[in-house]
Amino acid sequence: MTVVVVGGSLSGLFHAIVLKHLGHNVHVLEKSSQTLLESQAAGLNAGPDVQKLIDLYIKSETPYGMPGALVEIVDREGVVINSFPPNATTNLTTWRILYNILKSHLLGEATTLATYETEKLVGEVNYDGEMVSVSYTDIKTGVSDVRHADLVIAADGGHSSIREGVIPDSSPEYVGYVTWRGAVPEPLLCEASRSFLSNRVFMLRAEHGFILSYHVPSDNGSLKPGECQFIWAWYEKLDEHSDDFNENFTDISGKRHFTTVPRGKMQxxxxxxxxxxxxxxxxPFAELLEKTSDPFVSAIRERQSPKSVFYDGKLLLVGDAFALFRPHLGSSTNQAAMQALGLAEVLEGRSDLVAWERKSVEYAMKTAALGNAYGEYCFTGKVPDSISAAIRPDESYT
Incomplete structure (x- = not known):
C-alpha cells in the first residue's frame, strides 16, 4: 500500500513509523523547513502511548526523558502550598529529542519504504473512489506535483488545511490566553535556583495567569547532572483584540502571526x-526569564472534530489535525501515538476503522474536558468536580 503522510512533526512520524513497519511505502510531506520546525520546539510529556510505541517499534535503550513528578504549587517565597499528581504515567522530554529519535528511526534503516520531504505545501486532496490524490508545491522552486495514495494520513497540525477541506468552518478557536515559553540550560542558573528547580515540576500563580517549570534532558538527550535544562511556560489571559495581543504577535520584521511567534522573531x-x-x-522563576535567550509566544486555541475517517477509510485525521487541546495535560502527543497504535491494530485485522474512530472521538472528548478543568484549577485555584479526586480540595486556594 502507498501512503502519503501530510505533516512531518511527531504525529506524522508516529504513523509513518508504524506504517513502514507493517511493510507499506510511506511518503511524508512537511510544509515547514527544518529550521522553522525546530524554532517552535518545546518541552513535552511523553505519555503512556508514546512510551508504548517507542518500546514496540523503536526499542530505544537510551533514556529520552525524566519521570514526571508531582506538580507542586508554590507561593512567591517558594513555599509549597499544594500538590497534585500527574494525570497518567509521564516522561518529561522535549520535542527535539523525540523528533530526532523518530525521524532517525524512520530513515535510518537501509530501505526504500520511507521518504521525508520538507518545504512541500499541500494543496488539494481529492478522492476518485479508488485512490486519493495529494497535490503539493515545492516552496523553494515553485514546482507542483501530485502523489497518488491508497491511504492519506492528515497530520498537518491544529490548523489543518485537509481538515478544513472535509469539515468546513473547523478552524481552531482562541480560548482567551497565551503561553510564553522558553528553556534555560542548567549551568546558566545560580546554585540556589538549580537546587530548587531540579527534578521537580512547579507552578506559581501570577497576575492574569500562572507559570510552570519542569526539568528535562538537554536537546542532545543528556541526562547527566549539569547538562540538562529547565523548561518554563507562562500562561496569561489576554484579549485577542487588544493592543497588547497585536504587539505580542507582531515579529521583528513586522509580520503578524496567528498562532506562534517563533524563536528568534520576538520583538x-x-x-x-x-x-x-x-x-x-x-x-528561581525570575531567573529563568532573565536567562532565557530565545523565548517564543503562542496563542492557545482548541478544536475537536466529530469524526476522523473520510473517503471510505482512505483519509484519516490524526493528532492536532483531528483534535487540538489546551496544553494543560500535555496529551496531544499521546493522542497521536494512541491513534498510530490503533491504526496498526486495524491494518493487522485486529480491529476496524469504526472502532478506531470511536476511540479517537471518545479520547478527544475526555481529554478536552479534563484538560479544560485542569486549566481552570491552574488559573483560579478552584477545583472543578471533574478533577476533585486528583486534588485535595481542602488544600486548594484562590
Whole structure:
C-alpha cells in the first residue's frame, strides 16, 4: 500500500513509523523547513502511548526523558502550598529529542519504504473512489506535483488545511490566553535556583495567569547532572483584540502571526516587558526569564472534530489535525501515538476503522474536558468536580 503522510512533526512520524513497519511505502510531506520546525520546539510529556510505541517499534535503550513528578504549587517565597499528581504515567522530554529519535528511526534503516520531504505545501486532496490524490508545491522552486495514495494520513497540525477541506468552518478557536515559553540550560542558573528547580515540576500563580517549570534532558538527550535544562511556560489571559495581543504577535520584521511567534522573531521590546513582569515572581522563576535567550509566544486555541475517517477509510485525521487541546495535560502527543497504535491494530485485522474512530472521538472528548478543568484549577485555584479526586480540595486556594 502507498501512503502519503501530510505533516512531518511527531504525529506524522508516529504513523509513518508504524506504517513502514507493517511493510507499506510511506511518503511524508512537511510544509515547514527544518529550521522553522525546530524554532517552535518545546518541552513535552511523553505519555503512556508514546512510551508504548517507542518500546514496540523503536526499542530505544537510551533514556529520552525524566519521570514526571508531582506538580507542586508554590507561593512567591517558594513555599509549597499544594500538590497534585500527574494525570497518567509521564516522561518529561522535549520535542527535539523525540523528533530526532523518530525521524532517525524512520530513515535510518537501509530501505526504500520511507521518504521525508520538507518545504512541500499541500494543496488539494481529492478522492476518485479508488485512490486519493495529494497535490503539493515545492516552496523553494515553485514546482507542483501530485502523489497518488491508497491511504492519506492528515497530520498537518491544529490548523489543518485537509481538515478544513472535509469539515468546513473547523478552524481552531482562541480560548482567551497565551503561553510564553522558553528553556534555560542548567549551568546558566545560580546554585540556589538549580537546587530548587531540579527534578521537580512547579507552578506559581501570577497576575492574569500562572507559570510552570519542569526539568528535562538537554536537546542532545543528556541526562547527566549539569547538562540538562529547565523548561518554563507562562500562561496569561489576554484579549485577542487588544493592543497588547497585536504587539505580542507582531515579529521583528513586522509580520503578524496567528498562532506562534517563533524563536528568534520576538520583538525585543515585547520580551523586555515580559521580563519586567517576571520581577514579581519568586527568584528561581525570575531567573529563568532573565536567562532565557530565545523565548517564543503562542496563542492557545482548541478544536475537536466529530469524526476522523473520510473517503471510505482512505483519509484519516490524526493528532492536532483531528483534535487540538489546551496544553494543560500535555496529551496531544499521546493522542497521536494512541491513534498510530490503533491504526496498526486495524491494518493487522485486529480491529476496524469504526472502532478506531470511536476511540479517537471518545479520547478527544475526555481529554478536552479534563484538560479544560485542569486549566481552570491552574488559573483560579478552584477545583472543578471533574478533577476533585486528583486534588485535595481542602488544600486548594484562590
Amino acid at each position: 525585543p521590546k515585547v520580551w523586555e516587558k515580559r521580563q519586567e513582569c517576571g520581577n514579581s515572581l519568586n527568584p
